[in-house]
Amino acid sequence: MTDTIIAQSTPSGQSALALLRISGTLCPKIAAEALALPYPTPRTSYLRDYLDGESHEMLDQVLVVFFAEGNSFTGEPTLEISCHGNDLIVSKIIQDLIRRGCRIAFPGEFSKRAFLSGRIDLTQAESIAELISAKSEAELKIARFNLKGMLSRRFADLQDAILDLQAKLEASIDFPEDDIDEEKKDSLHLLLNSILTEINRMISSSTKKTTLSNALKVVLIGSPNAGKSTLFNGMLGQHRAIVSDSPGTTRDYISKELTIGEFRVELIDCAGIRKAETDTERLGVDMALELLDEASIILFVIDRSVPYPKELNEMVIDRLRDKNVILIENKADLPPDPSSRDNPDIEDNITLCAHDQSDLSRLFDQVLNLLSKIYPDDPSKDLIVNERHSALLKYAADHIVEALQRLSSSDGNEFVLQELNLSREYLDEIIGIKTNEDVLDKLFGQFCIGK
Secondary structure: OOOOEEEEOOOOOOEEEEEEEEEOOOHHHHHHHHHOOOOOOOOOEEEEEEEOOOOOOEEEEEEEEEEOOOOOOOOOOEEEEEEEEOHHHHHHHHHHHHHOOOEEOOOOHHHHHHHHOOOOOHHHHHHHHHHHHOOOHHHHHHHHHHHOOHHHHHHHHHHHHHHHHHHHHHHHHHOHHHOOOHHHHHHHHHHHHHHHHHHHHHHHHHHHHHHHHOOEEEEEEEOOOOOHHHHHHHHHOOOOOOOOOOOOOOOOOEEEEEEEOOEEEEEEEOOOOOOOOOHHHHHHHHHHHHHOOOOOEEEEEEEOOOOOOOHHHHHOHHHHOOOOEEEEEEOOOOOOOHHHHHOOOOOOEEEOOOOOHHHHHHHHHHHHHHHHHHOOOOHHHOOOOOHHHHHHHHHHHHHHHHHHHHHHOOOOHHHHHHHHHHHHHHHHHHHOOOOOHHHHHHHHOOOOOOO
């Protein structure tokens, strides 16, 4: 890391200010020659004229902050220059810095240098990219939590638990008098199983991470003319779906993203569920049923003013088992049908009129409450890993399973130790203790330039 790198850390385009970040050994020299700051006090803002290195003309009046080696984000001497947000000014300053010996940073190179200098570990580096790309408050919370190192600590706890087991096994090999009897072996089995349970729990959390990143699907489903499209439009606050008294108006599904509380949601209005009369309608019904498998929440809409359509039971009810469902008895402005007692018995339910704003507000509260149960507000209660972590954790889990089998067999403790070592190496790779340059290039290459 001998090069001094430069990048614009704010988006290009006309704006009040633009931030340029410089990291590397040339920073003190640039501060002295371009900004007349030979001995800047670290973390202090200075108002200075930026002078061109060839013509010595002032390119802009800038605000500059110097960070000393070991006390910057990258761990290297760093300058942050705030200039006016005119692309021409920014370009002139960058070109001058290149003439002074800097080069343009690669995507994610600042974060990569922070990792390589030990300022952050790999999970924290990933959380920076996730913090920048987050599109909902829930994603922000997870990224902020991981940036603090909470996820790293959980992985470190797993490593410590495995190391503790290894120490016990090593002692039994080096000191025969400490040989592992059946009672100690049972204790080791319990410890290994607890480690495996924690790893599997973390693996399963990656599904939530993927779902949160892609927007949570909230699917409206029910029979034709139950008022799904009216409810869809009401929740969006705009006329997005066609509403008609003719059944089967919605043949394909339509969707729109919105924010509910801290969650980014994709609200989906599906075709009405009934025995289809045409091939086109049948395709729409099949598509609606398939969406149920992807839904975080299903809004099951029925018309309480007419008899409950029994065909929904054979087509839908079985698919709702073990799903997060809110039963919506719609059209509360009309007299209820006497047979409404035949409606499905779903614990989470609400009676409303899709035209009533106060009813819609109650529905939003109910959906938010259910989302908060599925995805807890406090990530410490449900640490969430990404796909890279999940893939490596699966390998780690495989070796823990193998260690359990070795421990139960007549194999020597050396074989158990080998499996524990292999498992711990995958945990090392997650936080970056053990990795390779190709992995780092791929990971940091997904970052934006300037971060």
